[in-house]
Amino acid sequence: MKFRLISGSYHSVEPESDPSLKEAKIVIELYGRDDKGRSITVLYHRFRPYFYVVDLTEDERGALEKDPEVVEMEEVELEVKGVKRRATKVYLQHPFKVPQYRDRLQDGEGFRVLAADIPYIFRFLYDLDLGSTIEAEGVVLGGKAVDGSPAGDGVARFNTDIVLYADSLKDTRPFEVPLKVLSFDIENFLKRRFIATVGWSVAELPLGGVEGIRKGSIEDDDQRALLKKFRDFIIEEDPDVITGYNIDGYDLEYLYDSVKEFFTSKVERDHVLGWSRDFSPLSKRGYRNWKLHGRVIADAWWNMKRELKPKVETLNYVSQMLFGEGKEEVDPLKIEELWEKERERVISYCIKDSELALRILDYTDVLRKYTDIANVAKLPLEDALNGTTSVLIDS
Template identity: 30%
Template structure:
């Protein structure tokens, strides 16, 4: 028997049959195990076996038929059913047979990738232990075995994995084009090894391939490398006839569904993980790294200055820039990957696939594994999209408030689903004498037996509770404590994803009634908690989904904490939910629902839902709003904040700001010429295309608005076409030559600066006219 860590699973085709490959790592290094004893299959309900065996699908490769059919007994939403298990010769036959059989019967679980199917059925998990019974040694470029059997062996901790980060720089005056713009540098970081590759492009690419082979990383990371760096490197390598044979079996990097795949190595795009961090609205490498404390030193140049620096001969600045980016990427990986190791283990799938999946899909695959354990055949995702009423939100109180507590209903929605047995298999649509009935919406759920969701949520919550209990007995600096902390955080993420999953129309276990009932009970509990708080003398300033902001009789924070604990005790005795103190604020103001800013008791400024955190505002507007928030919260002086904004407006009129202050960035979700509505960033991208500059999908287009006639979109120009800016006049390249336009100061004042600050200032009694006539007030005139 061989015991190891399971890192990845894929398959190869040999003699027209799919052979599973298990990429594993033990004390001797990485090896691959081949399992030839697993066949692709799917389920069919509502017809006879002979009907399925008669199915024939004609393709260019020949006629496809089922290999064999088994009659089985299983469950569907907890009820016994009879089904057919239809085996095929190859995974690629499944979708073809599925579409034909769907014409006369119900097809289930026919969209699960073959490697995932193997993990689920064999009860294996990536990033966990595996025990392999080998029957032969297979010859090849690395250690390999043919296997008789495999089984999961749960291991403590995580495997010792080698991470390699890389980042590329291209020499392009505008958006890089792999057809013509060369790679001038690739920075690589792997453990203690770091190097910036530069010089002849052929040598750069060959050296890059050599480094990957020499360093032999288990994980390769980058930031947006799936959509940009890897396709670019591949295209440039093809130009020079260089093979990117960086797979551990010496195969070349491949692209499946637009995603790079490297045999035996996990290719993790950290940008995919960043997309799931809700507190970071602008997903650039620097912004995400700053948020997580992983950013390296400040740089002399920005990415858009690379071309100018290179052409001026300032190559060292370029090399420093790309090195800083790769060091930041590496640090980011060290911050983000540990939780995803655990998520990979829980969901069972390979790390790089887990990183790409959204929360809904992560829950989906977790549930598939749990369903397999109880012989449950998963439902198909619905083909409809329905809306339902959301959470209760209390209208926020105006003005600035001091000494405020934020109470959090910890894991409220999972608690509701457990307490009222909310699950697709417990939903009763007819009469029911022994059911929980949701307030307002009236949906009924059986009290017993426990539903599929309740059993899983209880298991997840109990596991997390036990881990937190163990953590209390450990030194916070110990490895055991840190490992348990990662595990409990991962459990929390998965647990809190369940409620949203039930209302997601692509979920296999989609259930609109479950989502409606959960929010209905949530609204009831929040409203009841508000009444209890008010009866105990608290002023409830704001209530939002699963939290309350309260204060009491101008108590200081120490006394407020004591009163909050009494309130929590009373609410916990009446309502089946857990309430805890989330944050204390020395000062806080609410702009509208889900939008507020506060100064915490440890002197941090917390901003939720305001424009300062959005990406479609110019840098100047974001900077001005941040300063307004700082002045109001730290100095308690709205008049000063107003004067500050007036000064900025005057400086705009006087032309005192740089081009970068006016640039607005917005991402492209499709090709510019595919948009029906020509928004400003789309119009700017189309102008760039006229000059031979192309933006890949997902790129953020930087543009400014110039003075002139027509709509705002008509006056949007991409920054790549701007040659000079003197604070007022822009020299812009066009197909007919250089054109001079004025920056539209009125647009930036009326549509950027004023909207960014007035939503805040109007809560203190100011209007836009106040920007011209200031009335001296104290902040608490509006409380």
């Protein structure tokens, strides 16, 4: 089965949850679209995290052999700055522990540690020589789930059309698949935390025309119910890409903070923010930096800014410049007042904003551009689109 790689992640299955295991099993999750246009999760577990230590002493080797986190060690020969050196390849149970061991051995003990700075998913792709399109062989576990299970590797963990447990993976010639994109916009009150409506537009990009866009909205005066409805809508639509105009800087932040305010339980918050393809919650990695497993967040404003560099960056100006049409005439400072008197007008205004953002993202052609870059760099689309130049060069 061939698929285009959109993003990658992993989870661990611990011996406590599976008594048949002697050590943690790391399951790599590769998310994408297959060559028939179906969303897919490919699972693979035959790759353990590791790093190298140059000229490891016998005392330190003995200490590592007794360390329960260390799974295996093997002696290898590496070329370091043009000189062949004796090195020890150290396999660990958990990828996130690699930097901790690097710091202890390198900074604390003075050893030279290699291959310990490479993110686990990149290390996996490099070592197996995989690129942005992959052919997988294995067992199909089943179809799409709408809610995740807390443990195990079964189909209930993933919100994709296909879940495949791979026995083998290999690089394949690049091919194109349309990507399903969800654009959304929120309208909220200013004096109190209240989301009046979430307008949405959905289409496959590249667009064949505006007639290919489905549009709608979500409302509920009960804010907890509205937030749950939006989460369920994302899971039902299963988009590859989520966009909107300045969602990185405003809409996602407002939704994220609303969930924190209206849901006191962490379990509830994680469920309502569980927009990912593995149902894990939306996570904030820094300013304007958001992460969803299996989906790409591609802010239409940011991509328009870096591709088109307009003199004015407002949605109305850019839409007029590109399409000869702008936003509907509603004063955003009077949303609360209008919501009481002309609710349908606010909803129409919100839906229009989501549609314009979708069309702007399509116009920039960044998904096609960074798909091509992903082909060359041999990386997932997410990392080609949102990663740094150094990530592309390293790959």
